[in-house]
Amino acid sequence: MTRRAAGKTNGLLLGGIIAGVAVLTLAGVWVLGGFSDSFRGIDKIDASAYAESAKPFQGGSYQFEGVVDSDLGFEQGTGRLISFRVSSSRGQICLPALIPNSLKRINPQKGQAYKVKVVGRDDGLLVVEQLEKL
Amino acid sequence: MKNRNCLLLLGLILILVEQSELIGQSNGSPPAAGGQAQATATLPALPNGGGNSAGVPAGTPEPTTGLDGVNWDGKSFKITDVKIIDSKFSAYLNEPAISYEEEKEYAKLVNELLERLDVFRIRSEGKKLLQEVLPLLKAASRHPRDGGCCRQIYNAVGVDAQSKDSALSKEVRIMALKKEIETMKWNMSLTARPGTMEIKPSFNSTSSSFEYEEAQREKRTRMAFMQNDLEDKYSELLATQNSIVSKTDDARLALQRMIVGNFINKRFDHVMIATSFYRLLYSDGAGEVKLQEKIIEEAANNAKKLRSATSFDRNTTTSETMGVGTSGLYSNRTTTRNNSDSGITSMLPSASEALGAVTAAKIKVASLIPDTMTELEMISQEAIDQCNRYVSAVRGHIAQNELENAFERLQEAFAVGEQLASVRSFPREYKQQLWKYKKAVKEARAGLASKDLGKAKLAMDRLGQMTTDNPFSKEESEMGNITTISAMHLAKAREAATRGDRETMNKELEEAAKIWPQNPALAEASAKMLDQLNQQVQGKEDLRKLLQQKNYKYIMEEKARFLAASSDEPVLLEQLKNALETQGKALAWKARIEELLKRGDPYGAWEEAEKGISEHPENTDLMKLRSDASVKCPEYVDKIEKARSAESKDDPAAALALYLAARQIYPQSALARDGIASLAKKLLAK
Numbered sequence: 001m002t003r004r005a006a007g008k009t010n011g012l013l014l015g016g017i018i019a020g021v022a023v024l025t026l027a028g029v030w031v032l033g034g035f036s037d038s039f040r041g042i043d044k045i046d047a048s049a050y051a052e053s054a055k056p057f058q059g060g061s062y063q064f065e066g067v068v069d070s071d072l073g074f075e076q077g078t079g080r081l082i083s084f085r086v087s088s089s090r091g092q093i094c095l096p097a098l099i100p101n102s103l104k105r106i107n108p109q110k111g112q113a114y115k116v117k118v119v120g121r122d123d124g125l126l127v128v129e130q131l132e133k134l
Numbered sequence: 135m136k137n138r139n140c141l142l143l144l145g146l147i148l149i150l151v152e153q154s155e156l157i158g159q160s161n162g163s164p165p166a167a168g169g170q171a172q173a174t175a176t177l178p179a180l181p182n183g184g185g186n187s188a189g190v191p192a193g194t195p196e197p198t199t200g201l202d203g204v205n206w207d208g209k210s211f212k213i214t215d216v217k218i219i220d221s222k223f224s225a226y227l228n229e230p231a232i233s234y235e236e237e238k239e240y241a242k243l244v245n246e247l248l249e250r251l252d253v254f255r256i257r258s259e260g261k262k263l264l265q266e267v268l269p270l271l272k273a274a275s276r277h278p279r280d281g282g283c284c285r286q287i288y289n290a291v292g293v294d295a296q297s298k299d300s301a302l303s304k305e306v307r308i309m310a311l312k313k314e315i316e317t318m319k320w321n322m323s324l325t326a327r328p329g330t331m332e333i334k335p336s337f338n339s340t341s342s343s344f345e346y347e348e349a350q351r352e353k354r355t356r357m358a359f360m361q362n363d364l365e366d367k368y369s370e371l372l373a374t375q376n377s378i379v380s381k382t383d384d385a386r387l388a389l390q391r392m393i394v395g396n397f398i399n400k401r402f403d404h405v406m407i408a409t410s411f412y413r414l415l416y417s418d419g420a421g422e423v424k425l426q427e428k429i430i431e432e433a434a435n436n437a438k439k440l441r442s443a444t445s446f447d448r449n450t451t452t453s454e455t456m457g458v459g460t461s462g463l464y465s466n467r468t469t470t471r472n473n474s475d476s477g478i479t480s481m482l483p484s485a486s487e488a489l490g491a492v493t494a495a496k497i498k499v500a501s502l503i504p505d506t507m508t509e510l511e512m513i514s515q516e517a518i519d520q521c522n523r524y525v526s527a528v529r530g531h532i533a534q535n536e537l538e539n540a541f542e543r544l545q546e547a548f549a550v551g552e553q554l555a556s557v558r559s560f561p562r563e564y565k566q567q568l569w570k571y572k573k574a575v576k577e578a579r580a581g582l583a584s585k586d587l588g589k590a591k592l593a594m595d596r597l598g599q600m601t602t603d604n605p606f607s608k609e610e611s612e613m614g615n616i617t618t619i620s621a622m623h624l625a626k627a628r629e630a631a632t633r634g635d636r637e638t639m640n641k642e643l644e645e646a647a648k649i650w651p652q653n654p655a656l657a658e659a660s661a662k663m664l665d666q667l668n669q670q671v672q673g674k675e676d677l678r679k680l681l682q683q684k685n686y687k688y689i690m691e692e693k694a695r696f697l698a699a700s701s702d703e704p705v706l707l708e709q710l711k712n713a714l715e716t717q718g719k720a721l722a723w724k725a726r727i728e729e730l731l732k733r734g735d736p737y738g739a740w741e742e743a744e745k746g747i748s749e750h751p752e753n754t755d756l757m758k759l760r761s762d763a764s765v766k767c768p769e770y771v772d773k774i775e776k777a778r779s780a781e782s783k784d785d786p787a788a789a790l791a792l793y794l795a796a797r798q799i800y801p802q803s804a805l806a807r808d809g810i811a812s813l814a815k816k817l818l819a820k
Contacts, residue, residue: 054787075818083794094794124787
């Protein structure tokens, strides 16, 4: 049962609160990447664990931030294999990642920092889905 | 003639040598009655083969000049080869010094005797010479040097005188017997003649016929008795005549026997004296030596001893005739006795055999005795002359320091004339010099016989200093050959040992030992070779084991030994070479790794060690070095090993990540580079 005398004041207050929350939510979404961030919700890869065994990472999507370490090779029908130096609990670890031909317009250079979204292949190799230069 | 003389002398010497080998039976033949002091009762046997060990010689020997040697049955034989002569000669060389004065004195007596018993003086003075020479002979017989030889001659002369005295007395008896025989014959003829008073038969009176018969019977009986007495006298006469001849012959034979005995005993001086006396005493001074017949007769008697007949013929036939001849009645009685044995068998076979041997020996000796006294004398004189010449030659050789020739000549002189003054009075100092020489020669010969060439060489060197006529020049060159041939066999044995051919090695060592058993190099060399061979065998075994274990490090350390051991086995040698090559490469790896470690690059060292071990997985040094390096770069090693592990688990992505991590730690890592490249290719290919 709501009290009328206090009804107008309570309504404003409520409205303000709701607006505030919405603003905060939107801000938060924006802060977190906004409604347009594809990395949102993607787990960061545990590079140390990957180095121990890559197979558990089959089929999963991961992200990491790393610096291009070296070009490991290119295959026409497959893509380019790049290693990224990634920080981990055990220090810097190089993660190999395949940049498929579909992303051929991307040409990372050594020393460049990227945010990478990868998916694990059936043999555990990380295949790059998205690259954002940092 | 000279050859015959040489043979005779040689035979004499050999007879004396073999005297001890005579079958030890006395001949048993009694010396002739009266000839007591004469030669040996047993004459020695003729030996079979001189000093030859080959045995009985066959055929006629072919003597060379003098006493240098005789070829008998194709073999050369020297007088000095006989061992008994050699041992007597050794005793001679070592006998104490004799009294030269005594020898000289005796020699003077002997020469005096021979001088006075000159053949023409004997001819002119005859038995009167005995009065002159007998005192000298007596003096010589009493001399201490005589040894009974002149005494024998003296006694023989005495026996001859006795026999002649006995003959004289018997001559007297013979005369008496002849007279008696004549008397008896006269008596018999008278008795046989019819007497005037003899009873004559009357045809009318039977009693007168009976008396006549009685008288005739009596007459016949008397004649028979007279006949018997006559026969007895004749027998006595014959026996007495025979005994004279027999005694004279016996004395002569006894002297001959003594001469021959001295001849056989090489007392040639006394042969000369005795033959001179023989010439003086008997008219056949240069005549036949009848001793041979006597010896053969004695031998035949010996042969009959102890044998008996199985059948006998002792027939006695008597025939008697009586009649009337121109001189009256006569009576002849003839008795014939047969006394023959047949079917002779031996009663004591062994004794008969012994006597048979003695008989044979005597017959052989008889064949050696010269036929005449002249020959005996001549041979004796020749022996004396030859001996004196030899002794002079010895002195000459010694003066020129030719001891070998001096030794041989003296030995030959001794063999012939050991009793002669020239040999007996040979100076002791020279004899001692030759004795020392002989000992050295014996030593050298002993060394040669036992093939101890070292000993022989030493002895020969000593001889070379002692004498200028080295008797071993031939042996020395032979020794040179022996040492060379032995060395050749040893070399072949060594070569076989290096090849591992034990059979050939043993055979060559055996040949070397046969030729020169005392070779000082032989024992040492054979020990070394055997050792080497054993080492070689052992070496091969060790090498095979080590190759099996792949312990190339130890093989490398002992490569010299193993190379020597396997040199004759190509397959093993090839394996060894491969092992050494492998180890060489491993050592190169090791050197590089150690260098990297020294330079502070454990990563590189570890990688090199890894590579080295992949090529040489058995090499423990590389493993150790790898371990040392890994201690210094554990993270890197961990990454690589994990990467390899991920690869093996078919986790290429993880492996790639790990190689990348390793490369991060050691950017020059070839292992990481290769791993990354291969994994990248693999991952890109999917």
